[in-house]
Structure formats: C-alpha cells, structure tokens
Amino acid sequence: MSNFTDGLNSEQARAVTHVDGPLLILAGAGSGKTKTLTHRIAYLIGELKIFPSRILAVTFTNKAAKEMRQRLAQILGEDSENRQFMPWMGTFHSICVRMLRMDGENIGLDKRFLIYDTDDQISLMKQIMKARGLTDKDIKPRAVLSAISNAKNEMRSAEDFSASTRGPREQKIAELFFAYEKALKDASALDFDDLLIKTVELLRSKPDIRHKWQQQFEHILIDEYQDTNAVQYALIKLLVNSRRNLCVVGDDAQSIYSFRGADYTNILNFERDFPGTTVVKLEQNYRSTGAILNMANALISHNIHRTDKNLWTANGDGVEPKLWQLYNESEEALAIANEIQAQIANGRQYGDVAVLYRTNAQSYAIERAFGSELYSV
Structure with a gap:
C-alpha cells in the first residue's frame, strides 16, 4: 500500500485509500488534486485489484486525460501508449462517442454517425440561413x-426552446434550431x-443497456466536478450503480464554465444527492505563499454559497500581493x-x-506598451 501513498499528506492518503461508497474530494487550488486522483486510481488497480477496464475516469480535457494516463502508467509500470490500458479514461465526449458507437443503434443512430465540429456547425448553419434568406x-x-x-446543455430540445421564446429574435432562433436538428x-x-x-437518452430509455453499463463500471471518478452541467450531471447519475462507488474531485471556488452551462451547485449538493458520502478536504496548498x-x-x-475549507501552506508568508486600480487599459498596460x-x-x-x-483581445494594449524591443525578447 505504501507505494500508492508515498509522498502524500494525510488527507490525500485518506482520499486515495477510501474503499467503498461515494467520495467527495474538495480540492483547493494547488492542493495536488491530480496527484491524489492518479494515486487513487493506482490504488484501485494495484491494491484492490480492480481491472482498469472496470474504471471510468472522466477528465475535462484530452490533455488532462493524457497527463493522468502517463502518471498512472509510471506508477504501475505500464505503457501509457497501450490502448488497452485505462480504456475508459477520457473526456465526457470521448466516453460518450464510444458508448454510442457500441449501443446507439438502440435509439436509431447509425453506427457510422458523423461528428460535426465547430466549423461543420457554422457551415451548416450558414446553409440553413441562406435557404431562408437570412444573412x-x-x-x-x-x-x-x-x-x-446552451439549450442542449440544459437538456432543452428545440420544442422546449420554442415554447419559451420571448420576442422575434428568439423565435427566429427557434426556427433555425428545428431546421438545424x-x-x-x-x-x-x-x-x-x-x-x-444522446447517451443520456440511450441510458434513460433502455434499462437493459443502462444496467449493462452500470455493471461495467465498478468505480467512477470525475475530475473538475464543479464544472459539470445539467446533461453531464444526468449522465453521471445514470451510470452509478447500487454500490455507489463514485468519486468526484473539485472546488466550488474554481468554477469557470458557467458561460457554457456549468453548475457549481452540483458539487455543493453532492452529499444530498449521495447520502453517506465521505468528504475529504485537501486544504494544504503547495503552489502559493501564505500572503x-x-x-x-x-x-x-x-461567497454566499460555498463549501467550508481554508487553504494553508508551509511555504511561508512571502510578499504581500499588490492591487492596482487604473484608469483604462493603456494605463494598465503601462503599469x-x-x-x-x-x-x-533587480536581477x-x-x-x-x-x-x-482574460481574453486574447486584451493582449494588444499590453504588447503595445511593451514596445518592439521588450516584446521581441
């Protein structure tokens, strides 16, 4: 067991060695959450002898999945490039693609369905608008x-959207929504x-398939749980089986995706949704100074709605942060x-x-203030 808890603090080790039932890991900024999550998966495989194929590990980006797979392979002495190693580690979208390729025919999907990226969507919408005389x-x-x-992230269909439209602009969008679908x-x-x-539709409408996938995954781990939206939340609840071996990691204070439907209250309500949850707080920060x-x-x-945690560090107080209040972006850039x-x-x-x-557009004033000599370094 020591191999899986080496280098961890007491709370990280407690999260790693938790065995059964729902687990909520409240991980403050810089508290080693990726390390904890990776070591927990290693513990499940190496100590509890759970087959990697029986573990669903969901990250928010492909980069995060790749990094976690590499770290995990290093701990377990596996080849991270082996496709059979952690086959169900990836983003919500990559996991759902695989499930739909395997079982989507049960809700009328072609197994060879196409996936439209952003450029495909824009091209299609332009065609739809052109056919209706819109520019x-x-x-x-x-x-x-x-x-x-936004409507889809809230699990609202074109019919739902149309029923709640206000004004001619939303009515026009509703018409285009129907045509787009x-x-x-x-x-x-x-x-x-x-x-x-479609994955939620599949699991909701086909109990036998839902049961199959629930039995497939003995343990489910979700990273960045504070950034899950309504459809992701529904998907998670459909995949959890009666043993409720669900581990989620996140921090309500770090939710950044509300603009695309993320609902940080999912993490605040986790104990309500899964009674008997074990809560582990990772409060030691390794990244910042005390100040x-x-x-x-x-x-x-x-914050009115928040979890109770207090970040601390052994790094010392450091230099006090400075707050500048400036008149405009040019003054800010010059400062x-x-x-x-x-x-x-000073060396x-x-x-x-x-x-x-925050946005790429803000870089222009900063680049201009730097000047060509400084900016070219």
Missing part, C-alpha cells in the same frame, strides 16, 4: 449555435452536445511594463515573468 446582418450563425448549445438527422450527424444528450492564500481565503469567504522593467533591474530574467489576461 449575418440579420443574425450571426455563431450566436444561433451558441443559443442552441433536421439537417443533422438527415446527414446522420451529431454535434458535440448531442454526444452527451496570497490569506487574500484568496478572505475573498472567497464572501505592467514598468513593473516588469523594475523586476529586470530577474524576462523568462521569469508571466502576464495573464
């Missing part, structure tokens, strides 16, 4: 597709949202450039400095 000046194709995606069906195609919607954590804890304490120059004068290298911004 970008009337309504943007991306705006229509965004509205459709028909065009997808005619092409034997699904968009990314459909992959989840940064004190500021973060103070800000988070004002950033001046601060970097001051750091360089730092340009490679020691990172500038973070």
